[in-house]
Amino acid sequence: xxxxLIPILWQATLQTLYMVAMSTLLGTLIGGPLGVFLATxxxxxxxxxxxxxxxxxxxxxxxxxxxxxxxxVAIIPFTRLIAGTSIGTTAAIVPLTIAAAPFIARLIETAxxxxxxxLIEAARAMGATPMQIVRKVLISEAMPGIIxxxxxxxVSLIGYSAMVGAVGGEGLGDLGxxxxxxxFMPEVMLAVVVILxxxxxxxxSAGEWIAARFDKRAPRNRGR
Amino acid sequence: MTGPAISFQGVTRxxxxxxxxxxxxxxxxxxxxxxxAITGIIxxxxxxxxxxxxxxxxxxxxxxxxxxxxxxxxxxxxxxxLRRIRREVGMIFQHFNLLASRTVAxxxxxxxxxxxxxxxxxxxxxxxxxxxxxxxxQAGRYxxxxxxxxxxxxxxxxxxxxxxxxxxSDEATSALDPDTTRQVxxxxxxxxxxxxxxxxxxxxxxxxxxxxxxxxxxxxxGRIVEAGETYAVFSKPAHPTTRSFLTGVTGVAxxxxxxxxxxxxxxxxxxxxVVQVTFIGSHATDPMLARLTSERGVSVNILxxxxxxxxxxPFGSLIVAxxxxxxxxxxxxxxxxxxxxxxxxxxx
Numbered sequence: 295x296x297x298x299l300i301p302i303l304w305q306a307t308l309q310t311l312y313m314v315a316m317s318t319l320l321g322t323l324i325g326g327p328l329g330v331f332l333a334t335x336x337x338x339x340x341x342x343x344x345x346x347x348x349x350x351x352x353x354x355x356x357x358x359x360x361x362x363x364x365x366x367v368a369i370i371p372f373t374r375l376i377a378g379t380s381i382g383t384t385a386a387i388v389p390l391t392i393a394a395a396p397f398i399a400r401l402i403e404t405a406x407x408x409x410x411x412x413l414i415e416a417a418r419a420m421g422a423t424p425m426q427i428v429r430k431v432l433i434s435e436a437m438p439g440i441i442x443x444x445x446x447x448x449v450s451l452i453g454y455s456a457m458v459g460a461v462g463g464e465g466l467g468d469l470g471x472x473x474x475x476x477x478f479m480p481e482v483m484l485a486v487v488v489i490l491x492x493x494x495x496x497x498x499s500a501g502e503w504i505a506a507r508f509d510k511r512a513p514r515n516r517g518r
Numbered sequence: 519m520t521g522p523a524i525s526f527q528g529v530t531r532x533x534x535x536x537x538x539x540x541x542x543x544x545x546x547x548x549x550x551x552x553x554x555a556i557t558g559i560i561x562x563x564x565x566x567x568x569x570x571x572x573x574x575x576x577x578x579x580x581x582x583x584x585x586x587x588x589x590x591x592x593x594x595x596x597x598x599x600l601r602r603i604r605r606e607v608g609m610i611f612q613h614f615n616l617l618a619s620r621t622v623a624x625x626x627x628x629x630x631x632x633x634x635x636x637x638x639x640x641x642x643x644x645x646x647x648x649x650x651x652x653x654x655x656q657a658g659r660y661x662x663x664x665x666x667x668x669x670x671x672x673x674x675x676x677x678x679x680x681x682x683x684x685x686x687s688d689e690a691t692s693a694l695d696p697d698t699t700r701q702v703x704x705x706x707x708x709x710x711x712x713x714x715x716x717x718x719x720x721x722x723x724x725x726x727x728x729x730x731x732x733x734x735x736x737x738x739x740g741r742i743v744e745a746g747e748t749y750a751v752f753s754k755p756a757h758p759t760t761r762s763f764l765t766g767v768t769g770v771a772x773x774x775x776x777x778x779x780x781x782x783x784x785x786x787x788x789x790x791x792v793v794q795v796t797f798i799g800s801h802a803t804d805p806m807l808a809r810l811t812s813e814r815g816v817s818v819n820i821l822x823x824x825x826x827x828x829x830x831x832p833f834g835s836l837i838v839a840x841x842x843x844x845x846x847x848x849x850x851x852x853x854x855x856x857x858x859x860x861x862x863x864x865x866x
Contacts (some may be wrong), residue, residue: 330726416615419575420629420680421604430628434619510660 302469303485309383310465310493313458316387320449321442328354328395330428340414340424342428346373354396357490362393362454368459373461386455386463393454398447404472405439406432438509447495456490466490521551521589523716524574528583531569531740533575538634543569545740545821547583551733556710556717560750560763561723565741567720571686574718575598588683605633607678608691610840612689614669616661619821622658623648624671631678647675667698672704674705678713682706685709687719691726703730724763728752728828736760752828753798765794765860768836770824780863784842789866790843792821796858806855807838814851816844840864 328350335347337401360368366389375378409432417427433440442483456467467485474483531544544566552559561567567762572586576592585592592603604789612735616625623644632639648657651671670690671775677685687706691699707730710717721727727748734752736746736759743757755761772780772792780792795807818840825834840848842864849859 366684410613410615412611412613414618415577417632418577418633419604419607419609419627419686421601422632425603425634431617431630435617437619463808494701508619510620511662 298355299473299482299485302473303466303482305318305468306464306486307467307489308427310455310464311384311454313390313455313463313465314448314511316443317390317394317455318448318449320387320391320438321447322396324391325395325398328404330406330432332399332433333403334428338426339354354399357370357392357396358400359493362389362501363387363457365393366458369453370461371445381462386458386461386465389461389517390451390458394451395445397455399449401443401447402436402440405436408439422434438505438511441501441508445498445505448497448501452490478486487511521553522586523553523588524718525549525586525658526573526583527569527586529568529580529585530582531573531578532581537834543740544573544580547742549735549742549745551718552713553715553716554710555732556707556719556730557735557863558727559718559720559735559737560721560722560727561720561737562722563758563769565737567737570737571688571718571720571796574684574686575604575609598691600829601846604684605629605680607684607686608680608682609686609688610673610677610690611814612692614661614666614673614693616669616672616676618661621658621660621663623827625654625661625672626675629676643679647678651675652676665698666694667701670694670698670702671705673796674702674709678715679710682715684716685719687717688757689721690719692721692723699726700729706730728826730832733851736763744759749828749831751827752833753856761858761860765796765835765858770794770822770837772820772837776839776865781865782862782863786866789864790819790838790839790862792839792862793845794860794862795836795838795852797825797836798856798858798861799830806852806857807836809855810840810848810851814844814847816840817850837862 320420331341332347332350333356335343357365369389369392370380373385376388377385379385380424413429413431413435417431422430455465458465458469459468460473466489470483470486473479474486525554526547526549529544529547530542532540532542534540547570559567559570569578574592580593584594587603588606590599590603592600595603595674605774612830617628620628626644626647630643633641648654650674651674653671653675654714655670656664656668661672661789673690691821694702696831703726706717707720709715719731720725731748733746734748735741736751736757738757740757744751744755744760752758776792784791797806807820810816811818818838821837821839823834823836827833839842845861852859
């Protein structure tokens with residue numbers, strides 16, 4: 295591999311990290327509250343709003359069943375509205391966020407539904423408001439599951455980010471296709487794949503480590 | 519204040535069913551829970567005791583009737599005033615319901631945080647509560663690192679945090695072994711005495727009622743079938759449910775060598791009936807079985823027995839064998855003298 299490819303690979307890696315970080319952040323800002331709401335708003339639940347729960351559930355399912363590459367192209371006008379352009383790394387954050395938000399919402403919903411209903415009852419018996427129960431009980435008890443869910447989301451977004459080359463999103467996937475496939479430089483393709491494997495591995499390990507730090511459910515055997 | 523701490527006034531709870539008749543969980547309940555006492559509600563699972571307990575802090579609302587707690591109508595309270603009432607009513611649970619993500623101290627601090635207390639006031643209050651339940655050494659531990667008894671102590675400390683006047687206990691010892699059960703019951707008794715706290719507990723174990731409850735209500739099929747001072751109810755149990763709870767309380771069992779041969783009906787003229795005789799109060803010391811032999815000529819063979827105390831008064835149970843042909847006559851004799859009898863089976 296010639297030395298002048300190194301800066302290109304570095305540049306592409308940074309672009310991927312930028313897109314994934316921004317879309318995870320924005321996706322969590324939208325998907326987090328949405329997930330909490332979906333987990334607590336069925337009939338008879340804490341924030342009971344069955345009708346809205348059904349509607350939002352349908353929207354989330356619709357967004358999740360749209361293939362990502364189609365989503366990217368279909369929302370180009372919306373992307374242009376938000377980012378001012380439909381081309382480039384920053385513009386690519388828009389479809390990535392729209393794909394991430396419903397996915398993160400479902401992951402957080404699942405984590406929160408795992409929390410024992412007895413804890414909600416105990417908090418209600420203490421005179422907690424629904425918002426206090428969400429903040430002090432549900433989110434903190436679900437934290438290990440939420441962290442693992444977000445880890446899964448980041449790993450998926452790394453994969454999705456390879457597809458935004460279709461709208462000039464650049465990043466590692468785009469580099470692999472343009473250099474590795476179209477210019478027939480297999481060593482670039484290989485380098486891209488290796489970097490992606492390392493990235494996913496790092497994200498997964500970091501996520502599991504953080505989740506374990508939050509998880510107090512099993513007795514700690516070490517350090518005593 | 520001399521009125522009852524909690525008053526159920528004609529409380530009914532119906533659960534509407536889709537396309538069918540309603541399920542009635544509670545039916546016209548009238549019950550006063552006295553101030554500063556420990557009152558037990560005993561019933562089998564599904565009898566409605568859990569629903570009844572949850573009416574006190576508004577986790578369940580009555581379909582009809584009133585629930586008055588500290589002179590306020592809980593059933594009619596708005597959400598905001600219900601939250602204030604709940605801070606005056608602590609609750610402990612069978613499965614403890616502690617937050618796994620919080621330490622012992624942080625769990626106990628939770629109701630204070632919810633009530634909006636200053637951080638500066640929370641810390642000393644939590645320390646005091648931890649001392650009261652004897653968990654000072656475990657303050658920084660997480661629930662997963664505690665035994666069942668320790669977890670329930672955290673539950674009790676947490677329930678006491680906001681200084682309630684009433685403590686509700688939902689089968690608090692049902693998940694614990696007998697030794698730990700005794701310790702937790704002693705702790706409940708101590709806080710009842712020291713803080714003058716009214717305790718309302720539900721259980722399916724007569725032993726819990728026997729050990730700490732001064733008052734008892736027996737619930738069956740969503741109705742209170744018997745209620746009053748524990749000793750009064752125990753000495754003259756009118757309802758079959760009360761009797762069946764009572765005969766089980768001493769834990770006297772039919773010996774193995776007899777149990778193996780027992781049948782549901784007598785066979786032949788030599789058959790003997792195995793009868794559990796429960797003694798209450800002064801009768802426990804009367805030689806009633808000896809009188810049955812001497813006055814009626816019925817020979818009685820004692821198979822097993824135990825005598826205990828409820829409060830300071832004797833309470834006992836014997837398992838005896840007597841001729842099946844004389845069974846009805848003997849039962850009448852014993853019942854007339856205030857003993858309870860229950861036929862367990864026949865041998866021979």
